[in-house]
Amino acid sequence: MRKLTFLLACLILVGVGLVNAQSRSITGNVFSADDGQPVIGATVMVKGTTIGTITDTDGKFKINVPANAKNLLISFVGMKTVDVVAVNNISIKLESDSKQMDEVVVVATPFGIKKQKNEIGYAATTITNKFITQANATNVQQALNGKVSGVNVTTTNSGVFENAKINIRGIRSLTGNNQPMLVVDGSPVNLGYLSSIPPDDIDDITVLKSAASAAVYGPDAVNGVIMVTTKKGSGTDKLKVTLSSSLQVTKVAFFPKYQKEFGAGAGETLDKWGNYLYVPYENQQYGPRFDGSTQQIGLVLSDGSSQSGPYTNAHYSDKVKFWNSGSTFQNSISLSGKDFFFSLSNADIKGVMPNDKNQRTALRFNAGKTYGKFSINYNIDYTHQDWDVVNESALPSLFASSSSYNGSVFFAVMQTASNVPLLQYKDWQNNKFAQYSNYQNDFGLSPYWIVGNLRQKGTQHDIIGNVNATYKFANWLQLDAKLSSNMSFQSWKNTTAPIVVSDWAHANRNPTQYTSTLGKVLDGMYQYQRINFDYYLSGEKKITDDFGIKYLAGGTMRRNEAKDIELGGSNLVVPYLYNISVRSGDASVSSSSNNNFVQLANANITSSSLGAYATLGFNYKKWAFVELTGRNDWDSRLMASNRSFFYPGANASLVVSDALPSIKNEEQGLSFLKLRGSVTKSGNVNFNPYALSATYSPSSGFPYGSNAGFTANATIPNKDLKPEFVTTTEAGFEVGFFNNRVNFESTYFFQKCTNQILSVSQSDATGYPYALANAADFNNYGVEMDLNLNPLVKIGRGRISLKLNATYNNNKVTRTLNNTTVVIGGTDNFAASGLQQSGSSPTVSNVAIVGQPAFMFQMTDYARDPQGHVIVNKTTGYPSESSSTVTLGRTLPLWVLGFTPTYSIDNFSFSMTWDFKGGHYFYAGMGSDEDFAGISARSAEYGRNRFVFPNSVYDSGEKNSDGSIKYVANTNILVKDGNAGFWTGGTTNTQIATNYFASAAAWRLREVNITYTLPAKLIHQVKGLERVTVSAVGKNLLLFVPKSNQWGDPEFNYSSTGNTSGISSSFQTPASRYFGGTLTVQF
């Protein structure tokens, strides 16, 4: 940050007379009170004159002052201005000023026109590099989490890619994209790229929460913008070198609650009293209670050998130890010269999943040069990732008959009985009992075998480059043109090892799993490029001393091109040789269905858009600002007659404390007050190219020789689709007290979202189960608040400061097509994508219903009496499934709170981030599978004995006076079978979604971090050394959830991009804790 502000300081000084005659010379040093480091680029002015200079890279300055000069004013952006007596050899300490820090500029055009924050009529938050690196985040999503009001980051997995889902101010599209736009150094880039930017390269991140920014950024900005500015040249001749090294360790945590009392068995064998006996090869754990006796594990093998061990839960801990300590080892070096910045970084990531790894190397070069009126800036960055991970998506199609449920590695681990020494099966190649044919479980695979044999190796190259040329015709007019391009090349190969089953296993074991299959491969390549050409004329002019205007008019052209190739074979004949050409029978060529929100397979995809926009701003005395905006877009994805759409906007801000200086009382009262407001409309085309026609796909099996066969795909689109429109109204204020030690900022926003493009379920009898149409409207509204107490208290030299942020966000559906319930997604989609497939798992959907929030859960429930008691059968004691589904609970949080207290003293700082999300619910998709497998704590709630279904009633056989059925409370009818009979029964248990539904409220200690900067005295003993910082961090340390949540971290979601929320499954790695440390050395 300091380097950038140094440049700014230089600019500010343009027009300031630098030298004066008749003077004396004064030298001095400027230090930061925070860390004792020299402040580079601080402005030193002679009070009451225009004479000034700036400090050099060592924080030193030399200034010639008039003989009569009395005082010097030393100022620096983000620090409090100091007024000192002008004496020679002066040493000045600057204290940081949090309020001013926020007043830095935000980038408000695609090309980096900067604006003072005061000018902006909508909410924007800037996070500096210091804040990012202090948190020791391995990626930017993590850095944003809990720090900015209105920003909700959801982790989807703790794998080596660390995907996260980011929503700013909730949602604006029911089924389309709700993820913010990412702009890196002025180039629009896919959001997924965010995780591959090395945090050390980042100068600052600005989050524009408002849709108002869409006026210049175009439709993609309707969900807010995350603007990342990478470091530029330092502006000084001295070459600065920074080395940084960090290590982060990941440990699994927050498992669902499991039972630890019962072993394998599913009622295949019973004792004479009907109790379930132990079955040594079962996956379901409905066997007898652990009793310490010695029991056989698995079958007696063909050579007569077998395993046995104590029948206890001694090996429960194997299920935790199965997971590795994941690690992220990140090293970077950066060089920063006068007009360039170069960095090279490498991250070596090992997952908690055994054998999963990812390596990321990134290179960045930013530079610029000015020749008179012409200046040019260019940057290029290149990121390369190489990964090798387990490919769990191959599990559902592993066997010819998918009636075996293997779920995922997580599930395979968890459904291992607690008397089974899981860790001993690590060597699946050589250990006799770990080999495929001999594994102890007849219905569940060894997780080690899965990890060793289902793999994905992939590599990805991303190149982003842009050139920005500026010609300044005059002070009041300049032309900017920018060509930017980003390209991504991805290539991956999924391999599934052949299964070779021994003759013994073939003859003696369950054929579902003990059937030989050939090796499989899927080889894919994806190439994407986006080219943007942007140009605009802009300038500003002072009409009078107090009144000025700013103007800008420009256009943008964009072309997106992508190509995808996916070829595979499930019939590879040379064992362990994974090449499509080495096979018997046909190759498989993935074909595209027409889900309009999913990437097409084996396809060439092109889309283009044009935009033209203009803004006109007025300012008065630097305390009143009004800006009018307008933009028209043309989008190729729409029908020619609908393709053009216009959206206007306006925003205004008023710095009341400057307009009415009398209300100010810097020390004891109000020091700053700003009011702001905006109204903006924006349009967005929320579907893929080629979505306007119904399509046909080749059917599986076909072609047979020359016989081709096609089938109609599932969606019929309305050819006349229009863009989705969002009208955002927001109003807010920013206020500071006591010399800005207390800052508060709040914004109310209301977004009217119309013309929602939805894939609406319709009757199969229409021929198309889905129709694509402008089918709904909804309102999204809320309040966001940030409170900053800096410092809260000072204890001696120590300071405690506190940042609080809170967001209340709600929404309401106001219209749906034909007033019907719109199903957005849910477990049906699971089944289709092979994510969840055990026999009788519940139906759970996210739905939009008029008058309700988007989204609500709709799910299966028990049949209940009018009072809500579960009705049980009078003879069996079993409940039954209701014929209709219930609508319960919202999917998105109503409240998101963040607390970041910081304690700092001298060179040491300690901070924590706590956050809370609440008011929403989640469905634990793994719950029914865990009950089916008998591993959940729930399934052992009654000790596997018969029990009275709690809070139940039964039909007395009599009628009430009004003719309705008379239900009586059930106090004595026990369920017929309190073991597998009840717990694995679909209508009695596993098919009832409400059994796996809980509040998603959670308090979380998201982050603790400790930073220490070595004292300057110490490090200056080493020549050239400028700064040494060490820090330690712990993340996701504590989690507090309500008792009703038995399934662990509610934040995990099975999908990272879709709008379906709050549906977790066992198809993910367990949630994790992170611990790490960083060493940064600067020369």
Add this chain to the structure above:
Amino acid sequence: MKSIYKSSLFIAAFFTVISFAGCDKFLDVNTDPNRATDANMTADLIFPNAAVEVAALQANTYWSTTTSNFASSNLIHLNRWMGYWGWPGDYSVDQEETSYSINFSSSDGIWSRYYNTLFDLHQVEVKATASGDSVLAASSIILSAKLWQELVDVFGDIPYSQSFQSELYQNPTYDKGADVYAALQTNLDHAIVLFGGSAKKSFATTDIVFKGDISKWKKFANTLKLRILLRQAETTYKSTAPTAELAKIAANGGVFGAGESVSVNPGFSNSLGKQSPFYAVYGKTAAGDDASSTARANNFFVTLLTNNNDPRLSYFFRLVGAKVVGTTYGLAAGNPKGADCSNIGSGLAKDPAQAAWILPSFESMFFHAEAVTRGWMTDQSVITADTLAIKESFAWLGCPESDGIDYLSKTVTDLWANTGADVTSQVNFILNQKYISLCGVDALEAWSDYRKMNQATVPAEAGDYTLLSVNPARGSNTIPLRMLYPQSEYTANPNTPTTATKIFWLP
């Protein structure tokens, strides 16, 4: 100053011109280069797949979803409900299926598969008609008629007249089953008329059912017409025979006889994904392993056939050692493991390249035998028609007739001798023979006969075994009479009836 102003105007104009002159061309990139649309898709590209789907539905198999669980995309549970198949002991019992507790999510898959296939056939008809190919259109009408009737037989009233007009009817109303039946007769008559037109030369290759043999298509239409009539024999036509319809059937060449099976074979072969659907799911994988770990002989059926000394048993099921070993349906503990009981036999899963049956010859001959029994047709005696149908079942399974001489000459004769002289008893006798022949072939037809004749076509017990599931949680003493409308319909179509009415042809 002025010149700068001018030049900036010029530059602005320049950019505006270059960006918007080529605007339309720049933006006209939305024609799909990847997928076929209605603009380029033709009827003869859709027909072969639709025909294979009809066969896959018939045999309760489905390509990508080979799950054998209840509530999957096919009616495989009818094979178990009708006493043919059971679950081996190494699987925990499916509580819903074995207790007959059908629910609203049981039929999502079945419903959508039927309508998907019907929609493809509808598109064939529309596109073929538009291009003047009346013969191809007629073929798809005939295949559709089979599926429409089955939908009525499974669900009762269904969306029919407003179906497949998405732009007009997003929420199609439900037509009465009887009205759908009537419309199907009309459609089949219309199809026979359409066959009067000339077929395109390509029809011989597009038609992977009859290789372009139009006389067989007409016979197929007749056979389906008879099937529709017979289904209503206990209600609509209880007292009056449908003479006019029967006359049309006779006039157009009658129904299928010996050796005339309807089946489809686009070129099945023994490689992954290319095997004949039934073989792929119940036979062997391309690698030679058992494809099904769950479909096993049912003790009820095994005993029924063993008691009658019926040699077809070992064609319906594979031998384990020297005999067919069954499982008891609904038994939670005690059934043999999958490897120790009989898998599907070679009479059904013949070879990976076998043609996929849509309607086997013997089934049509049983239609004929029932029609004869009811006095609707008079060209043969009841016992002759019955014997011929049974013999055809032997032949279809590949079971030498010589092995069945005992069964045919003694058992059938003795049983027939003990059958009452009234039509109902005789029909039950015929339909019981039909039931036995349909094991694993067409459980839906067997279920329909069973429902139509008030459960009299299948004995309640065979030796120690019962037709009904032994699951103690079984909710009722009868096999369900219909499936419930799927959850997907309740979610998406407000016209879905909320009360289940009796299927119209049930007595």
